[in-house]
Amino acid sequence: MPRAGPTARPSVEALLRALAPQVLGTVVRRSGGFDAAEDAVQEALVSAYRHWALYGVPANPRAWLTKAAMRKVVDRARSDHARRRREELAAASPPPGGSASGEDDTLTLLFLCCHPVLTPTSAIALTLRAVGGLTTSEIANAFMVPEATMAQRISRAKQQVKASGVPFQMPAGEELAGRLDLLLHVLYLIFNEGYTTSRGEGLYRVDLSAEAIRLARAVRERVPHDGSVTGLLALMLLTEARRAARTTPLGELVPLAEQDRALWDRRLVEEGVALAVQAMSQGPTGEYQLQAAISALHDEAATADQTDWPQVLALYGVLEQMTANPIVTLNRAVAEAMVHGPAAGLALLASLDERLAGNHRLYAVRAHLYEMLGDVPAALDNYRAAADKTMSLPEQHYLTARAARLNAAGPTRATGRIPQTSPPRPTQTPSREERLATTRGKPFGPV
């Protein structure tokens, strides 16, 4: 179903998306079936796009959508020859002029769409449709699959939800924490999907990162005192803040250390930092809070050299205690190198050979540290290994370009084979470590 296109005012679209989960909640409660309700609301949204673009937004948009969706649910029941059902539904319609009860089912719906019975992929697709209010076409476009394929994915997800017998209600008690974790994980996955730079910016392509932020804000509005919720939103904002600086106009990757910080979104940084601070005071410290705190330290530094690496290192240490994730250790090795020199970072990487064998990120970090150390052949070998293994094209280009730059600037041991003699000393520019050594002890930059 085509979107309203460039002539639809953005506010209509935003309004529809905000109303979608609320209307769905109402329709599910009245009709008792999530599957049929979701289809009906989706059809009502499509109708609304058309009608409101032509005739303007109605006085009570929520009631309009609810009525349209309920009518479609009744129609379907009619075609199903369930006569008694029809009468039940007709009796459940709101009195004219009455708006919906005002109850807000957004969170309940989110929990339903992020249910553990679903695969992450299904949960993502269902969340974007039922809670995000995106059309199937928009979601298909965002993930670059045909619309029919995405429609099937959503349909199967709904069937799984139905088959699992999940009730339409908030999880309670001991179940709540785990379900919330899963919900946040799904939002994090959606955010990261939007963060993939290899996808071009299509004219009507939905910004998944923005969508994830919008949903995270919705969760925080309703769950304001949970450190993980606040932490995740902070992390998203702090990451999104750097977006404009992450790629050149040609789509080439720019590493954090080389980004033009004037391009960072100051408002997002400020909000993200404030939320990161708040998250740390909200209950037991979890992964999202720590990652947000680390991100805040990066975003607060006026220049890369002013980054509070000792504090970053300390936080990675805490994060490492909390998770068994070798990628955390990998990141800690970078911080280790920035504080204690590249040799210390490389020593830490040695412990990851088994756990991250064949993982391109291990080679990429090792290459970077060897470059810091001045071991050009070892750095080149690792850049090459990383470039061969990465599944991201922009990253491959970046690694190759970096290796080429190193190869051109460094001593002429062009074969890149690991030398039998000691590594060459750095020549022209001082190594990062040497530069750092002279700046350590300077007062921390402006906040």
Next chain:
Amino acid sequence: MTKFMLLVNYDGGVVAEPMLSWSPGDIKAHLAYYEALNQELTASGELVDHQALAWPETSKIVRSDGRAAPLVTDGPYAEAKEQIAGYTVVDVESVDRAIEIAARLSAVPGPGGTPTQQPIEVRQFMDGQTVDL
């Protein structure tokens, strides 16, 4: 989800006879098998695209230095069996699932209904996520 391209070439697997010499019923069964698989993959939400490519003898090889008119010769220029005949693109949870689907493609029936065991190449898309470097 990760995208993979599953490539089919002209290596007929255990089947030596060209399709021209199969019975019409066998050809029909062969095509019906592919059609059913594609429908199954659409229903599962995994199919992204599938295409058959025109016969290699219709292909052209183009070489150009960007200045003079390009040099265009008739294809193919690689070993005939290795020419790409077509591809299926799937979006799946894991490489194991991609391999599972490739196995289905490989087992397409030939003459007498015998599975051809044609070799299917599985190549991952380089549309992976990047991280802050």
